[in-house]
Amino acid sequence: MRIALRNCGLIDPEKIEEYIAEDGYFALGKCLTEFTREETIKEIKDSGLRGRGGGGFPTGLKWEITKNVEAGQKYVVCNADEGDPGAFMDRSILEGDPHSVIEAMAICGYCIGADTGLVYIRAEYPLAIERLKIAIKQAREFGLLGEGILGTNFNFDIELRYGAGAFVCGEETALIHSMEGLRGEPTVKPPFPSVSGYMGKPTNVNNVETFASVPVIINKGANWFNKIGTEKSKGTKVFALAGKINKVGLVEVPMGTTLREVIYDIGGGIVNGKEFKSVQTGGPSGGCLTKDFLDTPIDYDNLIAAGSMMGSGGMIVLDEDDCMVSIAKFYLEFTLEESCGKCTPCRIGNKRLFEILTKITEGNGVLEDIERLRVLSNVIKDTSLCGLGQSSPNPVLSTINNFEEEYRAHVVDGKCPAGQCKSLLRYDIVEDLCTGCTLCFRNCPVGAITGERREPHLIDQSLCIKCGVCFEKCKFNAITLI
């Protein structure tokens, strides 16, 4: 079911006429000529649309709050600072259907009383920027942006602001500071951007996918939209499928679809027919769900209840060969690099979490470390300033909760069940099976294997770098992995 992606891959994104042929800009026309600002907001509120950036805040309510603040100047901001590893739905929308975002920003501007829209887009998306620029230029030429749009007295124009690709700038207060030319650091809310945002003026910030859904809601009506989805999460959500899945790509499904349908029916199952282990949703702020959750309908509230979150919609599928401790470590490393360093729990707490995880993957962990990770994670969650810190321990907590036995295997038995943590591996030669063919000896890159021809060989563990070449080369299965 494609709503946000309705035109992606079907129209030429660089031709405004093709967008217009698909009822493009008619939602804006309808709002300007038939609906009052209040009626338009009511339509969005009735539709039940919630923010697609991850938070899930009701969009109509946000618009209403911004509208009700008295100010001479207001702003509409589109958050296109997509930063989750493995998520690329916003990029696809901007590359495939930029006009839908422009139209929705103009509708939002009309509702809240703003005449300027700003798109905060990361400079790493050159093609999306290019297409957006072309689209804005064409909309201006056609008079769909600018002064007196469609013969009314509504004025609206859009400018671009480039981000340098910092994850924290997806947080709305940090995003606004970055647009103002300040450091991209979050500040305490309230005041919310709806009251005091860009340049201290009321600012409505929405995500790309949220905006892309708006014109359809206006054209088709709130009642059409709110019939799709679950009780509290209406409409559809785009997910970016990545990882060990056969059909990597974007899927847009109604809220309430199960993970099993997305991964097996649409995604084509796991690569090489391996065993499904977990799916990571919500990026660095989300968590890992086990196969017990495969039949859980996906919506905002169910994912939170399951210990993860919707996030922007990245879905990374993990199979039996993935080590959950290493996965938690990977996300922690990401947050560590992306933390702005303003508040102590996030800056220092995440560093300590990362160190404990490294210790475990290197085989030096002790049982108490698991509890230590839990306690520290909860402290970071409770005391960090912004969403980045408050959610950064989620990958750690969810992997401990769902895969505690794997952590225990690392610290108690000194083993990595998935065979990923190199320090915990040991390659050995089984004497009885070794024929002394010298193949491993000749292929070992560090000269760790010794032995005479036709005599059993030996691996010097102090030299071995655990590259696994000998294991792959041996024709007699004489090398074991412990």
Place this chain on the structure above:
Amino acid sequence: MYKIKSLDDLKQIRGEVQSKNSLKRNGENTEQVVQIKVGMATCGIASGAKEIMKFLLEECEHQAIDAQIKQTGCLGYCYAEPMVEVQLTDAEPIVFGYVDKKRASEIIEKYIMQGEQIGGEISISFKTIND
């Protein structure tokens, strides 16, 4: 440039583009009967869609096929990029995946010029907002 000054202007443009498109689909506009779309989002370009686009343009000119070749965004089937959609007159559009130059010339010579089914299409199974 034509400025849209009212909702009626907008309706007029929509009507013009839509009727032009339906003429092409029904083959009434004999100038361009074949419509080819190449997925040119980041995923497509990364897999080589630019070269395929260039190849299709050159090859169609070379073989004197009057085709309208245009770029689109991402259909969501990133695993099968580069993807090419071909619509012949009076036929449902067919989407071909994993298109390299060899495959592209097969599409032109067999499917477009002789109407032969060559298989290997990606089944497009999503619902649209109008379903």
